[in-house]
Amino acid sequence: MSDFNTLIPKYVQIADRLRKILDEMYKEGKEKFLSDDELIKMFNVSRMTIRQAVQLLVEEGLLKRIQGKGTFIVRKDKLKTDIAKLDTFFKGWYLEKNFTVKLLFRGSVPCPEGLESKLGVKLGEEVYQVTRLRLSEGIPVVIDNRYLLKKYGEQITDEEYINYSFSHLFLNKFNIALSEGEIEIEAILASQETSEILDISVGSPVLYRSVDLKVKNGCVLTGASSYRGDMYKYKSVLSLD
Numbered sequence: 001m002s003d004f005n006t007l008i009p010k011y012v013q014i015a016d017r018l019r020k021i022l023d024e025m026y027k028e029g030k031e032k033f034l035s036d037d038e039l040i041k042m043f044n045v046s047r048m049t050i051r052q053a054v055q056l057l058v059e060e061g062l063l064k065r066i067q068g069k070g071t072f073i074v075r076k077d078k079l080k081t082d083i084a085k086l087d088t089f090f091k092g093w094y095l096e097k098n099f100t101v102k103l104l105f106r107g108s109v110p111c112p113e114g115l116e117s118k119l120g121v122k123l124g125e126e127v128y129q130v131t132r133l134r135l136s137e138g139i140p141v142v143i144d145n146r147y148l149l150k151k152y153g154e155q156i157t158d159e160e161y162i163n164y165s166f167s168h169l170f171l172n173k174f175n176i177a178l179s180e181g182e183i184e185i186e187a188i189l190a191s192q193e194t195s196e197i198l199d200i201s202v203g204s205p206v207l208y209r210s211v212d213l214k215v216k217n218g219c220v221l222t223g224a225s226s227y228r229g230d231m232y233k234y235k236s237v238l239s240l241d
Helices: 010-027 036-043 047-059 158-163 166-173 192-198
Strands: 063-066 070-073 080-082 100-110 126-136 139-148 180-189 205-215 218-228 233-235
Touching: 010 036, 010 047, 010 070, 036 047, 047 063, 047 166, 100 158, 126 158, 139 192, 166 205, 166 218, 192 218
Parallel strands: 080 233
Antiparallel strands: 063 070, 100 126, 126 139, 139 218, 180 205, 205 218
């Protein structure tokens, strides 16, 4: 299997194929994933390339490596997120049956009021807006609306917006490591626009989650996601120390 697109790194293409293999193995109830040697033979590439591809899935929470034992599938039962950890738009969802993402909008827009200080731009200066819809088994679950600096947003392709989280893209496309994230969650009622996209009634409960992703020098991404209240929940473990 060596039909690779020369414009996209091999390990990224292999990671895409591994997600499909992983999905089938997950449905079959398997716990251990293919070994590096098996993958090297399957894709006819170097060990380093395989390790890079597998590491992407490890970072996304789909696989875990146990030293001396191999690579294992991370099993997931419900649509939930640990509120104490910064999850991404994709983390854990590749294992959902018929998991899909639709790109609803991408393009340059004037920076909305209130976001200019976060992104370090002037009010009205152009930034890049990206709106995506995440579906599980064909059911729309999350509307994700993000704003980032135009110089980054324009370089990301439709395919990348559909297949990768922003944390992955900043790290692997721009070599920018995110240092922290700030999350704020509130319960709101679905507006007319939100209800139409999520296929719910106007006034239905929605979890509204605003997120700022930061590097040492400031914020590189801001925006919010609207989750269907009947299909998603957060959890947290509280320390009494």
